[in-house]
Amino acid sequence: MAVVVKFGTEPGKGSRAGIERLHALCSDDLNKVNEVILRRMRSSVELIPQLAGHIIAAGGKRLRPMLTLAAARMCSHKGDRHIALAAAVEFIHTATLLHDDVVDDSALRRGRATANAVWGNKASVLVGDFLFSRAFQLMVEDGSLSVLDILSRASATIAEGEVQQLVTANDTATSEQAYLEVIRCKTAALFASACRIGAVVAARPRVEEEALESYGLNLGIAFQLVDDVLDYSAAQATLGKTVGDDFQDGKITLPVILAFRRGDDEERSFWRRTLEDMKQDETDLASAIALMERHGSLRDTVERARHYGSIARDALGIFTDGPEKAALLEVIDFCIDRAY
Amino acid sequence: MAVVVKFGTEPGKGSRAGIERLHALCSDDLNKVNEVILRRMRSSVELIPQLAGHIIAAGGKRLRPMLTLAAARMCSHKGDRHIALAAAVEFIHTATLLHDDVVDDSALRRGRATANAVWGNKASVLVGDFLFSRAFQLMVEDGSLSVLDILSRASATIAEGEVQQLVTANDTATSEQAYLEVIRCKTAALFASACRIGAVVAARPRVEEEALESYGLNLGIAFQLVDDVLDYSAAQATLGKTVGDDFQDGKITLPVILAFRRGDDEERSFWRRTLEDMKQDETDLASAIALMERHGSLRDTVERARHYGSIARDALGIFTDGPEKAALLEVIDFCIDRAY
Incomplete structure (x- = not known):
């Protein structure tokens, strides 16, 4: 049975700083990536392409695979190995999203029902496993x-970050340092690997691999920090996400x-009640945002x-100027400008 | 923090036909496999070795890694590459067990609380992902x-089998053929791969790889068929499992x-009520077993x-007689004799 999957960004979604240039630059390659994704999520078990197609078509930006594509081109890669590897990166990302939504009991992702809401947690766990395996098959075919080393390490790191996040959930004593370690693992490690393999397929010197890894790592940290801001911000509504998901889940983000560390005793009681004891009423989210505004914690x-964006920017310094480098630099602005 | 994990079979567990010879033969290698397992499930995130150690130490037979060890030795492999790869096989198996127990909402495995019962579904999903990634890291290190091709394909196949099982759950119209396809994927594919890689590390000709794959595949099918019998059998109680889990879950096994196909209309109504509509009372499991006895469906x-055991036996025909071959042949008897 054929499963129809619509790709492409939603109206207005491509209009923010930075992503458009990257998108235009990668457009042909990205179409090929989408073809690989469609072909390789096929299975004789119909539920697999149905469920995978639902989340893969759900308006994702394809940011991570585009990073692989642009990095490979910036490194003057002439072949097409980056196509299948970009698809592998997207499969790993999609597998983690499926498992994340199960772990978070999420009902909505980008304004649509999550796969677990439609088909149940069980199917989401197993289809995530399937996509994860497919990602490795794509890498093995690349050879x-x-x-394989870079992405298998990243996958283990992502899982460690997710477990650590689970452990620190509801703990208002979480330090900024511990939080940074979580997002380095759960988000930035895949950004870093997606970029680094661009240099690997182009057989560039190790210093360039490491520069791209540093760019991706710091970009990923910046991306996640802004994501966490958006969860308390009005700008979020335009992204089709619900404001306050992290608050409702008791997630301790920066x-x-x-706000907790800058607040007084009364405020800390508020945070403990709402995020540790999970006793929340309908006015609490607004109060949380007001406390964050008061202490400038979103800003x-x-x-x-x-800061992390700046490190990412300087990491690209060793590469010759050109359209790919310009696009990658603009992605940094895009990640941060989303906050407004 | 150190996590103490006790390995080794439980009293009386090693006394059945076949497994003892294999165990004695692999004993030194298996100790090394256990060392690799302990070392590579370490993480700075303490919950990971805690949870992984709980299931890995839970009295498993280590059957799959022993198949890799014995196959490699039968193929005259002289190095120690089979050690890490056997550990990778066990990590993949453990990851699927963790996810299975979440999917099945299981509370007990081998008489102990499941990881999901102790630490919750979320942690089990994520630690499963971690072990799965670690398995690939071990394979990448092997090089x-x-x-990598064999085991990444097996992993995708396992996930497909699990999804297919989910789809056919509660469907009494499931055919024997469809059921066989599910167990070929969810169970036998990993047995097959575990055996095949024994020939690969020994750089044996393709015909020997394929013979070992066939041995493992058919052994795995036989193993799962008997497992499904045990779920309705008194012999089961001695294995520390609960009788009737599959019945309670509405799983359609052979x-x-x-019994459904050999039964009359009244009996089919019984099966539909209990396994499709999931309306079960406390006498239904006994009635189900009585119907199975009447139609000889367990026998x-x-x-x-x-039959599958015989195919497995003949697949080994091309190998020279020796202690490893004898042990692998005895495993077939072990898998089937468990039924009694």
């Missing part, structure tokens, strides 16, 4: 042990950590993101 | 693309398929298992 989380 | 499922 580079370096790429905006909370800063300063974006400031922190800018 | 054989053939092994004993049910045969005949074991007969079917013997």
